[in-house]
Amino acid sequence: MPLVEIDRLTMRFGPVTAVDELSLHADAGEVLALLGPNGAGKTTTVETLEGFRTPTSGTVRVAGLDPVADHDAVMAHLGVMLQSCRLYSAIKPREAVRLFASYYRRPLDPVALLERVGLHQRAGVAWRKLSGGEQQRVALALALVGRPEVVVLDEPTAGLDVEGRLLVRRIVAELRAEGVCVLLTSHELDEVEKLADRVAIIDRGCLRAVGTPADLAAAVHRPEIRFRAPASLDRAALATHLGAVVDEPEPGTFVVALEPTPATVARLTSWLADRDVALSGLSTGVASLEDVFLRLTADAPTPATDQEDAP
Amino acid sequence: MNALWAQTRNEVVLSLRQSEQLLVALGIPILLLVFLSQVDLLPSSTDRPIDGLAPAMLALAVMSSSMVSLGIGTGFERHYGVLKRLGVTPLGRPRLLGAKVMATFGTEVVQVLSLSVVALLLGWQPNWRPGLLGLAVLLGTATFAGLGLLLAGTLSGPANLAACNGLYLVLLLFGGIAVPASELPGPVGTVAWCLPTGALVEVMRAATTAAQPVGRALVVLAVWAVVTPFAAASTFRWSPSS
Numbered sequence: 001m002p003l004v005e006i007d008r009l010t011m012r013f014g015p016v017t018a019v020d021e022l023s024l025h026a027d028a029g030e031v032l033a034l035l036g037p038n039g040a041g042k043t044t045t046v047e048t049l050e051g052f053r054t055p056t057s058g059t060v061r062v063a064g065l066d067p068v069a070d071h072d073a074v075m076a077h078l079g080v081m082l083q084s085c086r087l088y089s090a091i092k093p094r095e096a097v098r099l100f101a102s103y104y105r106r107p108l109d110p111v112a113l114l115e116r117v118g119l120h121q122r123a124g125v126a127w128r129k130l131s132g133g134e135q136q137r138v139a140l141a142l143a144l145v146g147r148p149e150v151v152v153l154d155e156p157t158a159g160l161d162v163e164g165r166l167l168v169r170r171i172v173a174e175l176r177a178e179g180v181c182v183l184l185t186s187h188e189l190d191e192v193e194k195l196a197d198r199v200a201i202i203d204r205g206c207l208r209a210v211g212t213p214a215d216l217a218a219a220v221h222r223p224e225i226r227f228r229a230p231a232s233l234d235r236a237a238l239a240t241h242l243g244a245v246v247d248e249p250e251p252g253t254f255v256v257a258l259e260p261t262p263a264t265v266a267r268l269t270s271w272l273a274d275r276d277v278a279l280s281g282l283s284t285g286v287a288s289l290e291d292v293f294l295r296l297t298a299d300a301p302t303p304a305t306d307q308e309d310a311p
Numbered sequence: 312m313n314a315l316w317a318q319t320r321n322e323v324v325l326s327l328r329q330s331e332q333l334l335v336a337l338g339i340p341i342l343l344l345v346f347l348s349q350v351d352l353l354p355s356s357t358d359r360p361i362d363g364l365a366p367a368m369l370a371l372a373v374m375s376s377s378m379v380s381l382g383i384g385t386g387f388e389r390h391y392g393v394l395k396r397l398g399v400t401p402l403g404r405p406r407l408l409g410a411k412v413m414a415t416f417g418t419e420v421v422q423v424l425s426l427s428v429v430a431l432l433l434g435w436q437p438n439w440r441p442g443l444l445g446l447a448v449l450l451g452t453a454t455f456a457g458l459g460l461l462l463a464g465t466l467s468g469p470a471n472l473a474a475c476n477g478l479y480l481v482l483l484l485f486g487g488i489a490v491p492a493s494e495l496p497g498p499v500g501t502v503a504w505c506l507p508t509g510a511l512v513e514v515m516r517a518a519t520t521a522a523q524p525v526g527r528a529l530v531v532l533a534v535w536a537v538v539t540p541f542a543a544a545s546t547f548r549w550s551p552s553s
Contacts (some may be wrong), residue, residue: 050399052550072403080399086392088321088330095321103400146401286434 001064002027003150003181007255009058011044011205017057020126020205026198028149029125031182031193031194035189037297041205042185043083048151049183050080062150076104079148083155085139093138094121099144104246114170117141118167133164142169151175163238169194189290201296208296212308216292223259225268228281241271298301314402318410321360323417326380335375336418341429345369348433348488365430365437366515369489370508372422373451374482382459382475385411390468395550397520404549407455413458419448443525450529450536451511457539464547482508507535 002025019041020042026032034042047053048060051067051074060067063077087096099116101107108270113122115135122130130138135161138212143151153172157165172195175182192199193213200210209216238256239246242264247255258264265282272279326332348361348421359551388394399406422443462474483489485499487509492500503509 052398056347072401074398075401075403078399081393082399084392087327087527088393089391091321095324099317099321100400102314103366103402142396217506229430294540 036202059079079143081143089128203297322414378455378459386463386471437519453536460543
């Protein structure tokens with residue numbers, strides 16, 4: 001049984017469909033990343049797992065339980081890092097971790113945990129005097145203190161410095177090794193590539209693709225030769241000459257759907273040379289996760305805010 | 312440590328760390344008690360103003376800890392998303408609420424003790440009726456905690472802060488605390504009688520003096536003690552955004 005199961009989840013807020021028929025699952029010892037632009041529905045999705053929102057339709061299960069109906073039981077299995085964690089302004093990290101430890105049956109040792117997230121030097125400083133990165137580390141510690149089977153991290157590296165990012169990466173790897181199921185959201189591709197076993201690309205509430213970073217790149221890999229030339233280029237003639245489709249995604253940029261072998265590149269350049277066409281920026285492509293992402297989320301509107309705002 | 316105790320301890324420790332909380336809970340009632348008993352500012356029908364003043368300040372103390380401290384504290388926890396974070400732990404609402412109730416009662420015990428000591432030093436000669444005193448604290452706390460949480464659970468943080476403090480001041484001046492309801496002019500006095508403060512002062516007075524009919528005030532207070540927690544429970548939103 002998967003520890004996290006999302007089955008045809010739909011979330012509507014009035015006329016807005018924030019999540020549309022989304023199905024995903026994640027198992028023990030697996031790191032699943034929800035990747036998508038701001039406003040894609042990532043936070044709305046994880047908030048249904050956290051029991052904050054009741055699905056409009058579809059079901060979500062954490063450790064086989066309904067986060068709304070079996071709220072208290074689910075919380076015993078779940079460790080959460082919210083997108084923006086705020087605590088009592090006067091509480092100290094040491095007190096916060098001890099307090100949260102008291103909520104769980106078999107908590108981790110608070111002192112060792114603070115050391116693990118690199119906060120032992122700052123354990124006695126009031127929350128409001130901690131830096132943003134230090135507050136993130138407290139939030140991470142609070143997500144782990146109850147020895148959860150499922151950890152949900154909403155934008156865990158947002159606003160963290162390099163050291164903090166390395167810490168998150170190390171802890172996620174440790175959790176995976178301990179057999180914890182980790183679900184994280186991010187809009188940062190390189191982070192996701194480093195953190196996740198599987199990536200689910202979400203855009204405007206829909207699941208566009210899911211797989212390992214390598215699988216996803218391979219799936220959209222289409223051989224191509226890309227070059228820049230004057231927009232007056234006779235595309236039809238070139239296509240006939242090469243026996244392949246020639247696209248012009250933007251004026252002056254041309255994409256030939258051919259495997260970029262030396263022979264095909266030579267045929268292209270000699271055709272251009274015959275016509276004395278100025279050539280610039282010749283490149284051949286192997287898809288990266290970024291290409292996949294950009295291709296799948298092509299005409300997404302750009303929201304003005306940084307945060308994902310569900311109404 | 313047990314979650315309920317840990318949470319109660321947390322509520323107490325954090326409120327002790329806020330000096331404005333101490334000021335509202337202890338400073339203002341004691342200051343007013345001393346000031347009003349020494350300065351012949353207010354009309355008084357009895358020869359011993361302290362006997363009327365002490366129970367009024369006990370009522371004020373209950374209002375300050377259960378409405379102002381609890382309401383403002385909870386309002387900001389909600390506003391800043393602390394309640395949201397607690398919502399994804401196994402603590403649960405009953406234990407969170409239980410911890411707040413216990414912390415409030417704890418504060419009130421300290422308030423009653425210290426106000427009583429100061430009043431005794433000022434010449435107060437109370438005639439304790441412990442059962443009635445306990446009932447007054449209980450009903451008063453339910454009423455004002457209900458009011459504070461009603462505001463905290465529906466208004467934004469800053470608006471809640473203003474509303475709690477404003478209501479505190481209005482009830483202090485016109486609710487039968489600073490000036491007894493019986494000595495407020497005509498209709499204002501009648502309104503004060505129906506307010507929870509006026510009723511609580513009456514019950515407190517009965518609980519600390521020899522004999523006084525208390526039936527009507529007790530009924531008024533009991534009605535408030537049911538209405539405001541119910542209103543708070545049915546309108547409270549744990550997170551401003553959801």
